[in-house]
Amino acid sequence: xxxxxxxxxxxxxxxxxxxxxxxxxxxxxxxxxxxxxxxxxxxxxxxxxxxxxxxxxxxxxxxxxxxxxxxxxxxxxxxxxxxxxxxxxxxxxxxxxxxxxxxxxxxxxxxxxxxxxxxxxxxxxxxxxxxxxxxxxxxxxxxxxxxxxxxxxxxxxxxxxxxxxxxxxxxxxxxxxxxxxxxxxxxxxxxxxxxxxxxxxxxxxxxxxxxxxxxxxxxxxxxxxxxxxxxxxxxxxxxxxxxxxxxxxxxxxxxxxxxxxxxxxxxxx
Numbered sequence: 001x002x003x004x005x006x007x008x009x010x011x012x013x014x015x016x017x018x019x020x021x022x023x024x025x026x027x028x029x030x031x032x033x034x035x036x037x038x039x040x041x042x043x044x045x046x047x048x049x050x051x052x053x054x055x056x057x058x059x060x061x062x063x064x065x066x067x068x069x070x071x072x073x074x075x076x077x078x079x080x081x082x083x084x085x086x087x088x089x090x091x092x093x094x095x096x097x098x099x100x101x102x103x104x105x106x107x108x109x110x111x112x113x114x115x116x117x118x119x120x121x122x123x124x125x126x127x128x129x130x131x132x133x134x135x136x137x138x139x140x141x142x143x144x145x146x147x148x149x150x151x152x153x154x155x156x157x158x159x160x161x162x163x164x165x166x167x168x169x170x171x172x173x174x175x176x177x178x179x180x181x182x183x184x185x186x187x188x189x190x191x192x193x194x195x196x197x198x199x200x201x202x203x204x205x206x207x208x209x210x211x212x213x214x215x216x217x218x219x220x221x222x223x224x225x226x227x228x229x230x231x232x233x234x235x236x237x238x239x240x241x242x243x244x245x246x247x248x249x250x251x252x253x254x255x256x257x258x259x260x261x262x263x264x265x266x267x268x269x
Contacts, residue, residue, distance in 0.1 A: 057148075057149060057150070057151070057152045058149050058150055061102065062095065062098040062099060062102060062150075064095070065091065065251050066090075066091075066249050066251060068090065068243075068245050068246070068249040069090075069091050069095055069249070069251075071243060072084055072091075072092070072095055072243045072245070073095055073099065075241040075243050076095070076096065076099055076209070076211055077099070078241075079239055079240060079241040080204065080207070080208060080209065080210065080239040080240070081201075081204065081210045081211075081212070081234075081239060081240045081241070082210070082211050082212070082240075082241045082242075082243060083212050083213075083227075083230070083231055083234075083240070083241070083242045083243065084096065084211060084212070084213040084214075084243055084245070085213075085214065085215070085216065085227075085231065085242065085243065085244045085245065086215060086244055086245025086246065086249065087215055087217070087245065087246075087247055087250060087260050087264075088215060088218070088250075088252070088256065088260070089250040089251060089252030089253070089256040089257070090245035090249045090250055090251065090252075091245075091249075091251055092213040092245065093142060093143065093146065093185075093187055093213055094146055096185045096187075096211040096213060097114075097143050097146035097147060097150070097185065098146060098149075098150050099183075099211075100112045100147075100183040100185060100211075101146070101147050101150035101151050102150065103183050103209070104151070104159070104164065104165075104183070105150075105151060109181050109182060109183045109209070110164065110181040110182070111163070111164055111165070111166065111181060111182050111183070112147075112159075112164070112165045112166070112182075112183050112184075112185070113166045113167075113168070113176075113178070113182060113183070113184045113185070114140055114143050114165070114166070114167045114168075114185050114187070115167070115168055115169065115170050115172075115173055115184070115185070115186050115187075115200075116140070116169070116170060116186060116187040116188045116189075116191075117169070117170045117171075117188065117189075117191045117192050117196060118169045118170070118171070140167040142187075143167070143185070143187065144156065144167075147165065170186070170192065170196055170200060171196075173199065173200055173203055174199055176203050177203060177205045178203050178204050178205050178208040178210060179205045179206070179207075179208060180205070180206060180207035180208060182205075182208055182209070183209045183211075184203075184204075184208065184209070184210045184211070185210075185211045185212075185213070186200060186210070186211070186212045186213070187213050187214070188213070188214055189212045189213060189214035189226065189227040190214035190215055190216050190217075190218055190219040190220075190225060190227045190228075191214075191219060191220050191221050192221075192225075192226030192227060193221065193223065193224070193226050194224050194225075194226045194229045195226075196226050197226030197227065197229065197230045198226075198230075200212075201230065201234075212227070212230070214227045216228045217264060247260060247261065247266075
């Protein structure tokens, strides 16, 4: 009786070896199910979709696209202080940024300083998280794209970490001295006050290269405009060049030129 009960019990319950096989089978099948769930074939149209976007580095020297840009580039190379005045899309910022990158790469200078007044275009962005450089990065992104294109994103990151490229609000320029190994670009200068512009201009040292860009017609501040005031005061100074772009010099697109014509009709229209 004992043997029959034992055999019946064995008939209903599998042996240890069979039990291990069944468990192994379940594990392997579960593993296959998990693997099949984890593997996803994207097959993107472009292989670059899997990487973060950065502009392709330009390996050729800066070439002017218009006669006005050619004169502007020549002015920057031959004057201590250059004002670039004119409407959006004429290449004021691009030419200045590209020349600064070229000078840094060739060893002519040791540091690029990018600055602008922290003025928002008609809206309040509110509190921005992070350190000062992170807060200010939203204001200087356009120049970062230019530098990435001319130097490569990796080089720009290295230079930012080691102080070879400095991006700071205009208010942080007080107390600094720009020397012969520095290339300084003040962008959106139409948003400076007269006092801010005076403070910035008095930072200029011997043989420094300074570029001030802006469009007086697009000022976002109330009261006297620092850029317009400086142009009037410094007109005729030997080491200063005041270069003016016209609407015909817009290279961004034909549509931008037409938009500006509608917002700011020519005087003879």
